[in-house]
Amino acid sequence: MLSGKNNSGFGWDEHRQLVVAEDAVWNSYINSHKEAAQFKHRSFPYYDQLTAIYAKDRATGKDAQTAADIIEEIDAEDVAITNTHEERNDFHGCEADVSLDDMDLSGTQQQPAINQGDSTFSKRKKKTSDASDHISSTSFNDAATLLAEKIETVGVEISRSIASEVLIQQRSEMTLQESALKLYPTLCEVEGLTKDERYRALSKIPDNPTQMLIFFSLPSSVRLGWVRRFLADH
Template identity: 65%
Template sequence: MDVSTTQLQPSKSNQDGSTSSKKKKKISDGSEQISASITNAAIFLGEKIRTVHLELSRSIASEKVIQESAQKLYPALCEIEGLTEDERYCALSKITDHPTQMLIFFSLHSSVRLEW
């Protein structure tokens, strides 16, 4: 048998090694992309959570100011000379329906509150 014309073919183990390293590289690239996507999503969620936290804190603080003002409203109305009891209750119900009006009421000088 003449072996001089036979071409040397790469061994199967060498082909598998080359294919295997290509697969590993593809898997590694895919893993890096997934990892980067997860990291970006975590950063995005963290930023959104901080934003919601700040907005919620402001809302709670505002609600607390309104509640404190509501508790002080009737005594403040009692201090206004010239208001009847019915007028106090009417003012109390109207002002508490609109929390910003309550804040305006307390920002006024006591001598102006009756006119308001």
């Protein structure tokens, strides 16, 4: 009401931190609201801070906020509460602007009002924390699901790779076995190779699979020289 246009004759004294109005306006209001009498001469040193904390929720509604707004609001409220406590200490050490004669000393509800505000803030912060925890839990579940899918995909690829390597190895072993079976007959076909050289080659060449594959890839005309060089090196 203090910041709006329709203020019913009330205003705000920024210097004294008071709600101000003509006596007739106050008296008319008090007649309808007896409990308002104690606030006629009472200052509200935390009005600006409370407005900064609660004005946004009153204007937009809590449910209208996004998760980012909630987290940002918590940070802003923490700073505002810290400033409030600091200013509260300063306020108790300062001389009041309003004289003791004008103050209604029987009203001692200022501290409970502050406690009520702290309680409300705690509830709002708990709700915000619950919302943040829910968001974090949802994000964690999504991340876990995505990670599981990635692991499954990688597992399938690894299985395929292993199967491919096993197949290649099996084919290679089959080729080597076939070559080993054909080695002796092929050595017998090499002209000029002695019986002793044949047996020595038969015992050494299978121990070197790569060399055996090379032997079978050579034309017949050069196999004699290749076998003799191989036996000299091995």
